[in-house]
Amino acid sequence: MRVLLTGGAGFIGQHVLRELTRRGHQVRVVDSMRVDVHGTDEAWRPPPDVEFVAADMRDNDAITQALSGIDSVIHLAAKVGLGVDVNDLPDYAASNDVGTAVLLAGMANREVQSLTLASSMVVYGEGVGLCRQHGRVGPGPRSASDMEEGRFEPPCPICGVPLETSLVDEDAPLDPRNAYASSKVAQEFYAANWARLTGGSVAAMRYHNVYGPGMPKDTPYAGVAAIFASALRRGEAPKVFEDGGQRRDFVHVRDVAAATVMACERHDTDVRAFNVGSGTPRTVADMANALAKALDGPSPTITGHFRLGDVRHITADSSRLRNELAWLPNIAFADGMSELANELTPNGVGSKREVLR
Ligand code: UD1
Numbered sequence: 001m002r003v004l005l006t007g008g009a010g011f012i013g014q015h016v017l018r019e020l021t022r023r024g025h026q027v028r029v030v031d032s033m034r035v036d037v038h039g040t041d042e043a044w045r046p047p048p049d050v051e052f053v054a055a056d057m058r059d060n061d062a063i064t065q066a067l068s069g070i071d072s073v074i075h076l077a078a079k080v081g082l083g084v085d086v087n088d089l090p091d092y093a094a095s096n097d098v099g100t101a102v103l104l105a106g107m108a109n110r111e112v113q114s115l116t117l118a119s120s121m122v123v124y125g126e127g128v129g130l131c132r133q134h135g136r137v138g139p140g141p142r143s144a145s146d147m148e149e150g151r152f153e154p155p156c157p158i159c160g161v162p163l164e165t166s167l168v169d170e171d172a173p174l175d176p177r178n179a180y181a182s183s184k185v186a187q188e189f190y191a192a193n194w195a196r197l198t199g200g201s202v203a204a205m206r207y208h209n210v211y212g213p214g215m216p217k218d219t220p221y222a223g224v225a226a227i228f229a230s231a232l233r234r235g236e237a238p239k240v241f242e243d244g245g246q247r248r249d250f251v252h253v254r255d256v257a258a259a260t261v262m263a264c265e266r267h268d269t270d271v272r273a274f275n276v277g278s279g280t281p282r283t284v285a286d287m288a289n290a291l292a293k294a295l296d297g298p299s300p301t302i303t304g305h306f307r308l309g310d311v312r313h314i315t316a317d318s319s320r321l322r323n324e325l326a327w328l329p330n331i332a333f334a335d336g337m338s339e340l341a342n343e344l345t346p347n348g349v350g351s352k353r354e355v356l357r
Contacts, residue, residue: 001025001026001071001072001264001265002025002026002027002028002069002070002071002072003020003025003026003027003028003070003071003072003073003074003264004027004028004030004066004067004070004072004073004074004112005017005020005027005028005029005030005073005074005076006029006030006031006057006073006074006075006076006077006103007030007031007075007076007077007078007118008027008029008030008031008046008050008052008076009029009031009033009038009044009046010031010037010076010077011210011214011215011216011253012076012118012207012210012253012256012257012260013029013031013076013077014214015212015214015253015254015256015257016074016076016257016260016261017029017046017047017050018257019254019257019258019260019261020074020261020264021047021049021050023261023265025261026049027050027051028050028051028052028053028066028070029046029050029051029052029053030053030054030055030057030062030063030066030077031044031052031053031054031055031077032054032055032056032057032077033054034079036219036221037216037219037221053065053066056099057077057095057098057099057100057102057103058094058095058098058099058102059102060102060105060106063102063103063106064106064109064110066106067106067107067109067110067112068110070110070112071112071114072112072113072114072115072116072264073103073107073112073114073115073116074116074118074260074261074264075100075103075115075116075117075118075187076118076260077095077099078095078096078099078118078183078184078187079091079092079095079096079180079183080180080221081180081219081221081222081223088179089179092179092180092182092183093179093183093186095183096180096183096184096186096187097183097186097187097190100117100186100187100190100191101190104190104191104193104194107194107198107200108194108197108198108200112200113198113199113200113201114200114201114264114267114268115191115194115195115200115201115202115203116202116203116205116260116263116264116267117187117188117191117202117203117204117205118205118207118260119184119187119188119204119205119206119207119273120180120181120184120206120207121168121206121207121208121209121249121275121277121314121316122176122177122178122180122181122184122311122314123174123175123176123181123184123185123188123206124168124172124173124174124175124206124314124316125138125174125175125176125177125181125311126138126139126140126141126142126154126175126177126311126312126313127139127165127166127168127172127311127313127314127315127316128165128166128168128172129154129156129163129164129165129166130163130164130165130166131156131158131159131161131163131164132161133156133158133159133161134156134158134159136166137156137157137158137163138157138173138175139154139155139156139157139163139312140154140155140157141154141177142154142308142312144308147242147306147308150243150304152242152243152245152246152306152312153312154312165247165312165313165315167315167316167317168275168315168316168317169275169316169317169319169320170206170272170273170274170275170320177309177311178309187204188202188204188273191204191271192271195270195271201267201268201269201270201271201272202270202271202272203263203264203267203272203273203274204271204272204273204274205256205259205260205263205274205276206273206274206275206276206316207251207256207276208248208249208250208251208275208276208277208278208314208316208318209223209224209225209248209249209250209251209314210223210251210252210253210256211223211225211226211250211251211252211253211336211337211340212252212253212254212331212336212339212340213253213339213340213343214253215229215253215340217229217230218230224248224284224287225250225287225291225337225340226340228287228288228291228292228300229291229295229340229341229343232291232292232295232297232298232341233295235297235298236298237292237297237298237299237300237301238288238291238292238300238301239300239301239303239305240284240285240288240300240301240302240303241284241303241304241305241306241307241310242284242304242305242306242310242312243285243302243304244283244284244285244288244300244302245283245284245285246283246284246310246312246313247281247282247283247284247312247313247314247315248281248282248284248287248313248314248315249277249278249279249280249281249282249314249315249316249318250278250282250287250333250336250337251276251277251278251329252278252329252330252331252336254330254331255278255329255330255331256276258327258330259274259276259321259325259327260276262325262326262327263321263325266325266326267324267325272320272324274318274320274321274324274325275316275317275318275320275321276318276321277315277316277318278318278329278333279318279319279329280333281313281315282333285300285302287337288300290333290334290337291337291340291341294334294337294338294340294341294342295341295342
């Protein structure tokens, strides 16, 4: 297939690009090379045989041009992370909402019928909670005063007792709780509108916490695994927020890339969301311990600090992806964490040897 890959110079994008070319697809990459992601001096070059268009997703002419001769689009270009503060809102809306709208209009004009979209588990907010008395409930936002007093589990909205969590499937209600999450929900809805108007197909890949080689480091948008690996390389203990019991599903970027390319190849009707997770939730403290062990570094510190925008647990049921697209994750957690921990930084720092020095 001739695939347009947006955001192909990014963390997940580079792995998707490698998987696409490995599977024999012809790829054209669009990426704006935003400075807050790529810095000013990093010159990313696509591999030979891959066309590269440096353009912002909001550039209607460039995007329409880039869609020429394309069979299928994988749309990863987006502003990611939690953001720093409320001043980030316009950039999330512009980069993610408007960028997607421009892409979809271009696809309609060029009669490109297949879209694989990077969405996120954050669309579910706090997900589904289990109350002993009230069964399945939607947990409300956690209050600052509860968290200041160390009560981190979200309470039942009816009786206030701490909830157990259960895995969310793709039909769980959407409940975006920050700008990034809202923009991902918007992208899914715009894509569904486009599909209804054009008869196109959409696979919305709701990624869990993606980690692995090439993860953004030392930026406000870095994921927790990269933050902990960087701290350990400096010889510092990872600082775990809350009580460390918050759960995430850390899924390796090569497994995510495989899932994304399989969706692009195999999903060709309708609008379908797919949770993309390893299937084994871990606590953030467990993940910190795995990295500390891999680097023989100091034990994690449980800080009790918290970020108000964080949800407590994000754990999904990814069985739809396994059943419908025959995807299986291949990389074991301990192996993936060890690979991340020992990844060499551009200046050669980062191996176990360097840390022990
Ligand atoms: C992450 C992604 C988000 C994606 C979502 C999907 C990032 C920055 N965010 O959100 O784009 O949509 O997964 O599930 O990659 N923490 C610490 N110490 C720190 C930093 C964070 O303990 O120094 C904790 C946080 O409180 C949180 C957990 O680690 O409980 C995960 O945080 P983070 O990596 O920022 O990701 P998510 O909010 O899960």
